[in-house]
Amino acid sequence: MQHTSTPLTITxxxxxxxxxxxxxxxxxxxxxSSSLPPLELQAKASIEWPDGESIPFVCHRLGCGPDVLLVHGWESQATDLWHLADAIAKAGFSVWCPDLPAHGHSSGSMLSIPLATQALHSIAHKIDHFHAVIGHSLGGAVVVNALATGLPATQVIVIAAPTHYGAYARQVAHACSLSDSDTTQMLDRLEEMTGTHPDRIAIPEQAATLNQRCLWLHANDDDVVPVEEGIQAVNAWKHAELHRFDNLGHFHILQDATVCHQLLQALARHS
Known part of the structure; x- marks a missing residue:
């Protein structure tokens, strides 16, 4: 997709x-809920960001064994994934669970998928390879974007992730009553700020380039990210399977015993 180089008019x-x-x-x-102190790390960000050239963030660790990255969603934090993190650690894995910039115990006031992706890459600098990367909601979109930009991992587990970042930006533009022309300006400005146009962060297109096996978990009654987005993503993935659940919505899926069991089975199967 090509975008105009005409100077932007940002109202x-x-x-x-x-x-x-x-x-x-x-x-x-x-x-x-861990005695291990969080690691202090930094994610590189554009100088356009109010917070400066780098954003400090923390990453919590739990357990010992093959490394698993577990990433929360928008307006969430690492502790919201404690149920899964604890189960994964008890199954014999080392869990890395960041508070993304502007979330939880981390610094910053803004977050984009490109900035969150940089945070994951900075964690990857500490280790050689992830046995698995797991993300819920926006965190799922972030782990896929990180894989598409070279994050080393054997498998990926996605839980109810939005698949088209540009579509969500357009929803905000519509809610703010922007015209079509102003929406285009907004998207191009986001590209200037983050280094990536939101339309280029689309899981179906990214999935077609990935070789990792993917387990996608999604509730049929998810009213935040419709299950149809998961179906579209899995259909585009070379090695992916979709498991659907009833009556778990967007957040209860993180606490469900069956979901946790299937996640642990996937981790053990490719261990």
Whole structure:
């Protein structure tokens, strides 16, 4: 996809929409149930970001064994994945669970998928290879984007991830009553700020380039990310399977025993 090089005209309404799109609401920080101190790491960010050239963030660790990366979603934090992290660690794995920038115990006020991807790559600098990468919601889109940009991993498990970043940016633009022309300006400005146009972050297109096996877990009644997005992503993936669940929505899926069991089976199968 080619984009115009015409100078952008960024109105206050466009800037406001970008702010809505990139700024999460921060709930109260929760305590991580592990005696291991979090690692202090940094994710590289464009100088366009208000927070400067790098964003400090923390990464929690739990367990010992093959390395597994576990990534939370938008307006969430590592502790929201404690049920899964604890089960994975008890199954014999070392779990790396970051608070993404602007979330949980980490610094920053804004987050994009490109910035979150940089955070995952900075964790990867600490180890050679992930046995698996797991992401819920936006975290699932982040791990796929990280794999597409070279993150070393054997397998991926995605839980209810949105598949088209540009589509969600357009939803915000529509909610902010931007015109079609202003929406185009907004998307191009996001490319300037983050280094990647939102339309280039699309799981079906990225999945076609990946060789990792994928287990996709999604609830049929998910009212945040429709299950149809998961179906589309899995259909484009070379080695992927979709497991669908009833009555778990977007968040209860993280606490369900059957979901956890299937996730652990996948980890053990490719261990």
């Amino acid at each position: 206050p309404a466009i800037e406001q929409a970008i702010g809505y799109f990139l700024t999460p609401h921060r709930p109260a920080k929760k305590t991580w």
